[in-house]
Amino acid sequence: MSDKQFMRETLVEGAHAFKAGKMDRRTFLTLCGATGFVSATVLAGDAEAAADHVVMWNWGGQSEECHGSAIGEAFTAATGKGLKFDTSGPLEGKIKEMVNSGNVTADVADADLFNAVSLGPTGHLEAIDYSIVSKDKTLPGYALEHGVSIILYGYAFVYDTEAYGDNPPTSWADFFDTEKFAGQRSLYKWANGSLEAALLADGVAADALYPLDMDRALNKIKSIKDNSLYWGSGSEAHSMAVNGEASMVMIWQNRGRNIENDTDGRYKLVNNQAIAMPGAYIVPKGNPAGRDAVMKFIATAQEVDAQLKLLDCLGMTPSNPAAFGSIPEDQQPYAITSAMNIDKIVYNDPEWWGKNGGDAVNAFLEAIS
Amino acid sequence: MSETTQGALQIKNLRKMFGTFCAVDDISLDIQKGEFLTLLGPSGSGKTTLLMMIAGFLDISAGDIALDGTSISNTPPEKRNFGMVFQGYALFPHMSVRDNIGYALSVRKTPKADINKRVDEMLDLVQLQDFADRKPGQLSGGQQQRVALARALCFAPPVLLLDEPLGALDKKLRVEVQEQLKDIHKRVGTTFIYVTHDQEEALSMSDRVVIMRDGAVEQVGTPKELYERPQSEFAASFLGKSNFLRTSDGTHALRPEKIDLAPTGTGKTTPRMSGTIRSVTYFGSMQRIMVDTQAAGELEVDIDSWRNPEPFVEGQAVDLMWEDHAVVRLERTES
């Protein structure tokens, strides 16, 4: 099976999931992580970048529609430029390859903030122009030289209420305690979040997580290895919960909401100690529409209106503090920066991940396989 | 030098149906031990079907086959112990000539030394001593044919079945192999049942020939009987060539070489008919002359070339003469 075909299936599945509010773009990232080699045609994408529009590089599906309505419309109204999409998925390797090849066809990539740390210093990204983009319209520490966080997503977990009854797990320590809470666990396969959760469970304070103590984290992970499964994509995590393969599943909080719905509440989401991951916009070096246009686009995405629309449409939590107070009531339990969650969450450090992520992922994979 | 004491086959009222099609229709034959019997017929006459039933590859629909008085109708092919030379030889491509020939003994768990000894004998018989270690693909068609023969005879079967074994060889080689085959038949004394559609092969090699037609036996006899006394137009024309004279008491066969020809009025005997030469075709040793006659239409006359230094020419008026015994009255006439 060709990678392209696999990606297409992934995207079709994703479109359905988005519609039901089940899946965020992170799902695609992980699925794509499993798709392997990338052909030149995929790297090049179909989108034609030109000065009269900005090309967003993302994972397609529902996110195309949501970005269009949440950001594209306002951006066009303000600048007269359109918004087009390249839906081939901006994995780090692909961005590097695109810039190396000299044929840059995308203006802004919907990626992770740690990508900005790993690809920025190697000259693969444009610096963010903070005369146009605002450092105040995101969380402190999430406006970096080569990328700025637009949304947040979080690693939380769901548990089987029938398995644990009156004494449910409430923390990562409970998640890793297989004696008190028997049953299979399922963790995220690409290390992100899993390492933090392990350290939190092992007693490391939330503000002393970084730099991650890899040995300690991996030992904790290995201590429950016999009772653990590992998921690589949101749909996999989803099916592990819905099919009862695991009693506790680490999950993105918006997908967790979906699991609650699909199991009629049998599985319940725990947002305590959710690890907030900054999703970011980054700009490939030498983007076709020019710096000015793409910076204006990023600035548009920081606006409260755009942030709330992304939450409504994709289940992505706003990262602009000005939007926190406006999160609608029904979204509050699932938005990690809402008033009811914001004090319980732990923040990911993109600097550490940008510099050490590759080694961390490999070490994690080697530990679990 | 007979290698086996068995080999008499009795075929009784044998029938083979494919659906509603009758491929072999009520055939009975008594085949003598050590006989060279040829099944001759055009394609579709049922000769190969009959052979496959004898070999056991096809079930019989009715009737019985017996070897030396014991029915083998329900014996599977591997238990019948009949040798067979297949059309196209069907040699084992991945085995050496030696292993091909020794296969039948090897599957019978014969000791290795005995196999080698016997295979050497067979290699001598078919004169392939120098090719023992070759693979079939490295042999010529004639050599492959001999390997197939040696393989089929190696375990001294009472009966050897041959399915158009010379079909793939060119004409010159075929005549040579015919001689070898006859020679081998004499030496091993095995009953040979030989299927062919080539009348010359049938005539030159066989003790007896079965002419088959539409799944039934048309006539059985020695080559000489069949040639000299055909019982039907089909037998007469399939085995050699024949003119047919139709008179009030039936149809008569008259072989072309039994007619003599002379320019009108010069014949030494009383002319039977007269006619005009329509065409002359020269074949070296003989010439084929087509004569238009008033009495019997066009007749074919074969004249030995040495007999008339004065060549016949087209349009020439001629007398036709023959001996009384040259004309054979057919027992069966076509409807």
Added chain:
Amino acid sequence: MNILWLSVSDPEPGLGNYANLFESEALPRIIWTTVRICIITTLLSVSLGYCLAYAMVHAYRKEQNMMLTFLLVSFWISILVRTFSWLMLLGRKGLVNEWLDAIGIISEPIAFMRNELGVLIGMVHYMVPYAVLPLLVNMQTLDQRVMSASRNLGATGAQTFFRIYLPMTKPGIVASVLLVFILSLGFYVTPAVLGGGKVLMVAEYISVQLLITLKWGIAAMLAALMLFGVLVMLWVMNRFMKLSTVFGGATS
């Protein structure tokens, strides 16, 4: 060749990436897992494929066409659908476990999936159609008279099969083994899902190095190693038999 260059130049010139093979504890394990799974998958797929192809060749024309249709249709079913179908069937709460539990044979679900067994089941299922095709082509070109000749010479059905049929289908078997093994080496979707994350194979590892961890040198080194391994395998097979006969050459 670009791959070879990358494998000795990224992140820095030298054989550092290759040294990883010996220094790292994990890489040899991943490679061994891959080779082991690929070999077992190949053995099972080709054996099953052989039976299927044999059945197809010896079926009546109508059934043969039907079986061929099923076989070809299976190529069109998406790998994800197949993979998740196995979970439905053999998962912890899959049909089989539920049924076994219901009739009281087991009290704890049998772990068919999310482990190496699951990977094998999924991969064999995926590879069997690929295994069948070269065998089918090979078997269809065999002269049935050769098998008849063997029977006629006194060989039983079993003797005919092992001494004649099997050796004559060797080119098909070799082609099938090569095809399945090489495809298996590059396979990662099924291992990733059905292995529950615990069965890490080289192909998936390479893709991670390329796309996520950006260790292109390691990826190139592993890809070069796989390429080299496949070439060595072809060479070894070539020693045993002329590969030209496998890939459509004449048998003589």
